[in-house]
Amino acid sequence: MLYNLPDAEAIFFDLDDTLYDQLLPFQSALKYAKLQIDPANYEVIYKRVRFYSDLLWKSYTKGELTIEQVRSERLKCALREFEIDLSNEQAIEIQERYQYEQKVIELFPHVKSIIKELQNQDKVVGIITNGPVEHQMSKIIALQLDRIISNELIFISDGIGLTKPDKRVFEYVQKQVKISAGKCLYIGDTWENDIAPPIEAGWKSIWFNYRNRKPQSHHQPSLVIKEYDEIIKKILSR
Numbered sequence: 027m028l029y030n031l032p033d034a035e036a037i038f039f040d041l042d043d044t045l046y047d048q049l050l051p052f053q054s055a056l057k058y059a060k061l062q063i064d065p066a067n068y069e070v071i072y073k074r075v076r077f078y079s080d081l082l083w084k085s086y087t088k089g090e091l092t093i094e095q096v097r098s099e100r101l102k103c104a105l106r107e108f109e110i111d112l113s114n115e116q117a118i119e120i121q122e123r124y125q126y127e128q129k130v131i132e133l134f135p136h137v138k139s140i141i142k143e144l145q146n147q148d149k150v151v152g153i154i155t156n157g158p159v160e161h162q163m164s165k166i167i168a169l170q171l172d173r174i175i176s177n178e179l180i181f182i183s184d185g186i187g188l189t190k191p192d193k194r195v196f197e198y199v200q201k202q203v204k205i206s207a208g209k210c211l212y213i214g215d216t217w218e219n220d221i222a223p224p225i226e227a228g229w230k231s232i233w234f235n236y237r238n239r240k241p242q243s244h245h246q247p248s249l250v251i252k253e254y255d256e257i258i259k260k261i262l263s264r
């Protein structure tokens with residue numbers, strides 16, 4: 027075993043696609059739009075939307091695009107690869123439906139019991155997520171995570187003025203919780219945002235590689251998992 031999970035004193039989770047399956051609300055939004063899409067392609071399209079989202083996010087942080095433009099453009103770019111030309115109206119309609127579907131999301135299996143077990147072990151448990159505060163909070167509330175994680179342990183990029191992949195996000199959080207970097211652990215799904223930056227900041231990381239992605243750099247996560255029951259085994263192995 028590379029790393030013993032119980033050694034961590036603070037465990038922070040990414041939100042989107044780490045604590046809940048972001049594909050499900052996306053899939054429902056696409057179905058709602060009645061486009062000619064082979065259901066076998068939903069996941070690939072979703073991955074391309076995430077790709078364009080990360081790409082366009084840089085323009086958003088520089089003030090070159092609004093959040094609404096990022097959300098429409100990422101859909102249009104991704105669907106263009108599948109020979110579907112979305113109008114602006116269609117892109118907005120899909121995005122609106124996507125946001126509606128995100129109000130009825132559910133946590134991945136085992137997540138709630140893992141958080142509770144970690145808290146029972148006196149660990150600090152929180153969330154670090156990129157996005158606008160109101161939008162991210164609405165998902166946190168839909169998942170009822172606000173009932174088990176205290177507000178001061180929820181760090182949202184627009185709220186703190188720092189955005190992953192900037193490693194200062196992790197330095198900032200670590201200072202807030204006053205726990206040494208080596209005792210802080212981050213769990214997330216996106217290599218560029220969730221694995222490399224915390225490691226650069228001296229944290230440990232667990233890669234929730236649910237979608238079978240490839241590593242993007244030399245960084246070494248302490249553990250790679252595809253299911254949360256793999257973490258349960260580590261927690262119970264203390």
Ligand SMILES: [Mg+2]
Binds near residue numbers: 040041042043044215
């Ligand atoms: Mg994520």
